[in-house]
Amino acid sequence: MKILSVKNLSRSFGGIKANDNISFEVEEGTILGVIGPNGAGKSTLFDLITGYTKADNGKVEYFNKNIFGLSPDKISNLGVGRTFQKLKPFADQTLLENVMIGSFVKEKNIKKARDKALEIIDFVDLIEKRHHFAKELSTGQRKRLEMARAMAIEPKLLLMDEVTGGVDQKTIPGLVELIKKLKDSGVTIITIEHNINIIMEISDNVLALDQGKSIAYGSPKEIQQNKQVINSYLGTFDAA
Amino acid sequence: MENKLLIAKSETLWNTDNRVIYLISGLIILLFALPFFGLNSFYLHLFIMIFMHAVMAQSWNVIAGFSGQISLGHGAFFGIGAYATSFFYIEYGISPWISMPFGILVSGFFAVLIGIPMLRLSGHYFAIATLLIGISFQVVFQRWDLVGAASGLWVPMTAEDSWSALQFHSSKVSYYYIFLVFFIVTFFIVWLLSRSKLGYRLRAVRDDPQAALSLCINVSNYKIIAYVISAMIMAPMGSLFAQYILIIDPDRVFNIEISIIVLLITVLGGIGNVWGPIIGASILIPISEYSRIYLGGTGGAVDLIIYGLILMIICIFRPDGLISFVPKDILERKKQR
Numbered sequence: 001m002k003i004l005s006v007k008n009l010s011r012s013f014g015g016i017k018a019n020d021n022i023s024f025e026v027e028e029g030t031i032l033g034v035i036g037p038n039g040a041g042k043s044t045l046f047d048l049i050t051g052y053t054k055a056d057n058g059k060v061e062y063f064n065k066n067i068f069g070l071s072p073d074k075i076s077n078l079g080v081g082r083t084f085q086k087l088k089p090f091a092d093q094t095l096l097e098n099v100m101i102g103s104f105v106k107e108k109n110i111k112k113a114r115d116k117a118l119e120i121i122d123f124v125d126l127i128e129k130r131h132h133f134a135k136e137l138s139t140g141q142r143k144r145l146e147m148a149r150a151m152a153i154e155p156k157l158l159l160m161d162e163v164t165g166g167v168d169q170k171t172i173p174g175l176v177e178l179i180k181k182l183k184d185s186g187v188t189i190i191t192i193e194h195n196i197n198i199i200m201e202i203s204d205n206v207l208a209l210d211q212g213k214s215i216a217y218g219s220p221k222e223i224q225q226n227k228q229v230i231n232s233y234l235g236t237f238d239a240a
Numbered sequence: 241m242e243n244k245l246l247i248a249k250s251e252t253l254w255n256t257d258n259r260v261i262y263l264i265s266g267l268i269i270l271l272f273a274l275p276f277f278g279l280n281s282f283y284l285h286l287f288i289m290i291f292m293h294a295v296m297a298q299s300w301n302v303i304a305g306f307s308g309q310i311s312l313g314h315g316a317f318f319g320i321g322a323y324a325t326s327f328f329y330i331e332y333g334i335s336p337w338i339s340m341p342f343g344i345l346v347s348g349f350f351a352v353l354i355g356i357p358m359l360r361l362s363g364h365y366f367a368i369a370t371l372l373i374g375i376s377f378q379v380v381f382q383r384w385d386l387v388g389a390a391s392g393l394w395v396p397m398t399a400e401d402s403w404s405a406l407q408f409h410s411s412k413v414s415y416y417y418i419f420l421v422f423f424i425v426t427f428f429i430v431w432l433l434s435r436s437k438l439g440y441r442l443r444a445v446r447d448d449p450q451a452a453l454s455l456c457i458n459v460s461n462y463k464i465i466a467y468v469i470s471a472m473i474m475a476p477m478g479s480l481f482a483q484y485i486l487i488i489d490p491d492r493v494f495n496i497e498i499s500i501i502v503l504l505i506t507v508l509g510g511i512g513n514v515w516g517p518i519i520g521a522s523i524l525i526p527i528s529e530y531s532r533i534y535l536g537g538t539g540g541a542v543d544l545i546i547y548g549l550i551l552m553i554i555c556i557f558r559p560d561g562l563i564s565f566v567p568k569d570i571l572e573r574k575k576q577r
Contacts (some may be wrong), residue, residue: 050454072453081454088451090444091514101444104437105456113437115249122245130248153455 002064003028003157003188009048012167018044020212026157026205031179031189033220035196035205037233040209042192043085046159049190050082051075059129062157077105083146085162085192089134095121095145096130102152117152121195124178125147140171147178151187158182160191164198176202200224208233254435271420275413285410288484290525291416291423291478295496297505297517298430299473304503305512306439307466308446309359310367313374315498317471318346319381321478322493325424336406340479344472351471355464362449371496378494392489395482406483415484422480428472431514433469442466446512500516504547508554510561519562523550 004026008015011019018041026032034042047053049060051072060068067075076082090098099117107113121130124144129137134145143163150158163179164172179202183189193199199206199220206223208216210233216226223229275284279303296318303311325336329472357368382390408414433439441462444452449459482488501524503518509520524547531543558564 052450052453071458073456073458076454084451084454088448090447092447094442097440097443101440101452101457102455104440108437110435110437111253113533114253116247118248122248127244129247149451149455171526 001028002026003062004049004190005059005061005064006045006049007059007061009045009060010056011044011048011053012056017212019048022058022209022212022214024207024214024217026190028156028188029183029186030204031191031202032205033199034190034192034209035194035206035223035233036209036231037201039211041212042209042226044212045209046082046161046190046192047057049200050080050159052181076153076155079154079156080159081150081153081157082159083143083150083161083163085165087139087146089137089142089144089149091135092133094131094133095137095141095148096133099148099152104134104148105153117148120148120151123181125174125221136202140167140175143167143175144178147182151182151213152214155187157188157190160189162194164193164195179213253406268424271424272417276417279416281412284416286526286529288412288415288419289529290521291419292481293501293505293525294518294521295419295426296474296477297425297502297509297521298426299324299470299477300502301506301511301514301517302430302433302442302473303466303470305506305516306434306442306446307363307463309393309463309467310372310503311467311470312366312367312496312499312503313370313372313377314470314502315472315494315496316353316374317474317496318379318478318481319377319474319490319494320347320350322482322488323381323393323478324475325479326395326482326488327387329395335404336483337404340476342420343479344475347471347475348468350575351468352464355467359460359463359467371499374494374496374499378490378496381490381494390490392487392492393482395486395488396471397486407486415480419480422476427514427518429473432526434514438462438465443512504551508550508561508562512564513561513563515563515566516561523562 002025006025007023009019009022010017020047034045034064036042044053048055051067051074052068055068058068059066062080067078090101093100096114096117099120100113103113103116107116118127118130121127124147126141126144126148129141134142137145147160147163148220160179161228164175167175176198179189179191191202203220205218206220207214208226208229215228215232216223257434274287279287295365300311300314303309321343328334328339328342329336354373358366358373361369381387387393397409398405398407401410401414439450440505441457442453444457445459445462452459478493482493505520505524506517507520509517509518509523527546528543531546535542555562
């Protein structure tokens with residue numbers, strides 16, 4: 001079943017077309033990887049889908065319901081979670097409090113919300129850090145915090161913006177495993193990634209953007225062999 | 241891992257240190273017992289002013305400390321509370337205990353009215369807008385004949401002490417206890433608020449509105465809720481103050497100084513912390529009262545100079561306020577690291 005359908009989505013900033021007529025679909029339970037060079041319009045696409053930026057035109061359907069023009073809080077309330085490229089933890093609150101703010105969406109009772117938050121924190125493997133303030137966590141831990149916080153609203157669709165960006169090499173495998181675990185738990189994922197090996201490893205489909213345009217959409221293997229993608233982004237790609 | 245999760249789940253929700261609970265209990269008992277030690281009229285007045293300003297600062301703490309909106313016009317809600325009780329008492333003889341809730345509701349109503357357009361603004365734009373709103377109330381009441389215009393209202397004195405009229409002429413002890421009860425009740429209301437779902441969500445709005453939106457939080461609505469709660473805490477202090485001094489006028493109850501002093505108290509004590517307003521009021525109000533005694537009149541404005549100096553020192557060396565001197569593992573939830 002289609003969980004998300006984006007049709008002809010466009011957004012310009014001044015004379016620059018950040019997203020130009022982008023269309024794609026995402027099947028429930030899959031991972032869609034979004035790739036493209038810096039400035040390709042990947043984060044803008046996330047902002048348009050989640051309502052943070054208003055699109056000039058186009059259509060966004062979530063479970064066949066048009067969510068175009070809804071505010072971000074209403075879209076998240078429908079079950080669309082997201083993380084941010086520039087991390088946005090609630091810095092002066094503990095990890096547990098950060099995740100509890102998310103778990104309050106589905107759970108009104110404080111103790112139950114706390115227990116649910118703890119389970120999610122355990123899922124992202126940060127249980128020992130639960131009473132640490134967000135500002136005290138490392139970048140990798142804050143990435144996990146954002147994932148945990150987004151998971152706490154029990155999203156059906158999760159948009160993750162550069163989860164492995166800015167973290168050390170040792171941390172990356174753990175984050176990749178976490179994304180896989182998330183998918184196994186039934187969450188549909190759209191993830192922006194610069195690390196092409198990761199995208200090829202975890203994605204069911206890949207959307208390639210360049211200068212605001214969608215230049216390719218297909219399975220990782222198809223994308224790997226797409227000449228336009230190779231020219232504009234991959235160069236000589238070696239999957240190994 | 242399972243064990244670690246079970247251990248985490250078995251933790252109490254609030255790891256408030258026992259020392260804090262003993263301190264609160266001890267303080268409450270002490271404050272109730274103080275008048276029995278023969279406090280003279282000045283000290284009773286001093287404590288009344290500390291309680292009143294702590295509540296006012298607690299009110300400001302809700303909008304500024306919890307939801308991150310700096311309001312510079314909070315005196316307006318103090319004035320509304322003051323006028324609500326005095327006007328209905330003078331005109332219709334309605335007990336302040338009855339008109340006080342009316343003042344609270346009117347303040348809440350105006351907070352919604354002001355909040356809907358104003359809270360779309362953020363940061364210093366919101367601060368400037370509220371400053372002007374506060375001044376506007378003063379100007380309107382200065383020209384409003386029905387409520388005495390610039391001369392204000394004189395509350396007729398009862399012949400004897402009266403609980404229904406909220407007037408006590410023989411001693412300030414009754415006032416002391418009334419303000420004390422409001423002080424304690426407000427502390428617990430704000431304490432509960434800070435630990436409620438609403439408190440969590442307000443802090444999310446304060447820390448990062450964009451991230452809050454991604455967690456289904458309607459940022460504008462929550463700012464308005466905080467503003468209304470804040471206004472409704474402020475109003476009864478205006479009502480009680482009016483019955484305490486029995487004369488109110490726009491320059492006194494809508495003065496910009498009220499909005500500034502609650503800001504100073506909260507910042508000095510610790511913004512966003514329920515203890516901050518109490519600590520701030522306990523330090524700044526005695527400075528104000530003693531400078532008034534020794535320097536005459538309104539303290540020759542020396543109190544304001546002292547406030548300024550203290551605030552500069554705090555902002556440079558302790559930006560989290562004096563509460564930051566208390567080890568975090570006592571007040572915060574880091575005990576089980």
